[in-house]
Amino acid sequence: MIVRLWSARWSVAWVMVMTLLLGGLQACSSIPRVVVLHDPLTPEEHVTLGTSYEGQGFKEMAAREYQAALHQRSDFVPALIGLGNLSFESGAFQEAEGYYRRALDAAPHHPGAGNNLAMVYLSRGERLDEAERLAGNALEQAGPLRPYILDTLARIYTRTGRYQEAKAILAEAEAMAPSENKILHERLAQSKQELGAVDFRTP
Secondary structure, three states: OOOOOOOOOOOHHHHHHHHHHHHHHHHHOOOOOOOOOOOOOOHHHHHHHHHHHHHOOOHHHHHHHHHHHHHHOOOOHHHHHHHHHHHHHOOOHHHHHHHHHHHHHHOOOOHHHHHHHHHHHHHHOOOHHHHHHHHHHHHHOOHHHHHHHHHHHHHHHHHOOOHHHHHHHHHHHHHHOOOOOHHHHHHHHHHHHHHHHHHHHOO
């Protein structure tokens, strides 16, 4: 299961108000000055705004914010993961792989980047040994991402015919998934359904 970026710590409204305020202060000043183009937002704020846009379905606006964050910090992992997720969802798996690899170059043990790169390989049906290694490494640093990564591993096990292992870790993922996270529970239910379908067909 693809891991999303963190929850927004800053609201979209706050970021926009801050931007307008800074622009208004510049416009109201009558003192002659040299205008220096300066991005008033930090990389973190660009990513927060990007995730808000993404959640509302404004993918192009989200991508612009992630790119703006990378313009300031080319190795900013949340922005790389955000762009990777947008690419993944559009089916541009090679592009997504590139972003996730860049994120792992910057943070070799980042669980979200490792898990999501594993999902790229799983979706393409290739390098499943590498996908399992990436998900296994991500699991060691998982923290609250653990049920998401367990779901990824279960899908790898299902694809490789290791059905009992897949059942076991799906049960673990379900037990620890927060009850209020409906999307996660729906995803785990889908994984169980897919596992049951192939397991049923196995002699």
